[in-house]
Amino acid sequence: MKKKLFILASVMIIIVVTLTALTYYLNRKNKTSNTEDDDIRIVTSFYPVYVLTSNLTDQIKGLKVDSLTDFSAGCLHDYQLTTKDMKLLSGADVFIINGGGMEEYLEDVIKNYPDLTVINLSQGIEMLESMEHEGDVNPHVWLDPQLYMVQIENGRQGLEDYIRTSFLTNEKDNKEIIDKLTTNAASYKAKVQEIADEMDQLLYKVKDMSESKNISNKVVVFHDSFAYLANKAGLEVVYTLEIHDDTPLSASEIAEVVDIIKEENIHYLFTEDQHDDTISDRIKEETEAEVYIIDSAVTGNASKDSYLEAMRKNIDTLKKAFEDLM
Structure with missing residues (x-):
């Protein structure tokens, strides 16, 4: 009889320990999932924009950056959005573009995702006239280091504006993210300034x-x-x-x-x-x-x-x- 009670007690202990471990695991998984859901999901249009954004968001918790195109895709001339691209954009909070007509598909993106925040890195930049396409501007501004620094500042300001107006978290976290963005932008611009010099x-x-x-x-x-x-x-x-x-x-x-x-x-x-x-x-x-x-x-x-x-x-x-x- 004592032997049976001992076995029953052992089984009960194992069940309790297993249920406790399972509950801890599920709670931790849900917490991790919720944290990921709270991230600002940023999508960049192509490689130069990705590199710039990666420098701005370097080591900032809560900002997740993806590139719409492969890193070997090159310039976006005549680029057509794929089903995979649309799926990525559907889960994005912010879409960062070069501007100047580089992203010819932009109207389709705005039409399909009207709530998506678009940050134009070339905002306010006076572009050269294209020598390839009459009447168009030349969007390859990043190859002038001085203009690239303007793009960096546009990216920083655009992300700060989004965080202040749309990112729902506590004010302290917002300030930490914005301060880090400012620090990263200054550090990156200092490096680019050396190139400009x-x-x-x-x-x-x-x-x-x-x-x-x-x-x-x-x-x-x-x-x-x-x-x-x-x-x-x-x-x-x-x-x-x-x-x-x-x-x-x-x-x-x-x-x-x-x-x-x-x-x-x-x-x-x-x-x-x-x-x-x-x-x-x-x-x-x-x-x-x-x-x-x-x-x-x-x-x-x-x-x-x-x-x-x-x-x-x-x-x-x-x-x-x-x-x-x-």
Whole structure:
């Protein structure tokens, strides 16, 4: 009899312990789930915007950042939203975009998700005119470090405004998030300012090269994105080649570029890794211009420093181009 009571008591103890452990686990899971639900869910339109936002939100609890596109997608020209994209946006609180017409699908997003807060990083920025698409602006502003710092500030202000007006949590948590956003933005802008200062030094070098040594500062580029970098470096873009995989350049178009290079005494051709070298190599063979590779910072490995690394590489490329002519 005592043996049976002992066994029964042991079974009861095991049941109680199991139920207690299960209750603790479920409560903890629910608490974690609720915490995740309380996060501000931020979606960025493509890689440069993701990198900027990642620097702003670095180590801030309660802010979750996703990218709408793959990190290898490149620029968004003619990008079409997928079912996966729409699902991601449906769960977002904030959608951060580059602006300037880069996100051609934006009207569809606003129409389908009218409550979604959209932060335009290019708000208030006066853009260059596109040399590829007549009547449009050139949205690749991040390649000018000074304008990129404006984008950083627009992102910070946009997130702060959202937190103050829409994020329902206690005032202390809001203040901590906003203070951290401000600190992160200042830290990131300081790093970008170093890039801007180096670009200013290049500007002086190009100006001296053009004026005192009578060397042309005119260039031909293989994508509209380089216009901002060229403008910052004091270079004049005289021709932009619009290259698409499905519509290659004709022989007459290539001949036209060759004629311009010879007439304008152009020494530089700037292209990107994403473009086929065939056309640039052909133009190089028929002229005395050299080909240099520029990183437009639209792809990467999701490192927070990828913009800084790309721009430093571009500065080194520009320095080499100028030194080759000295």
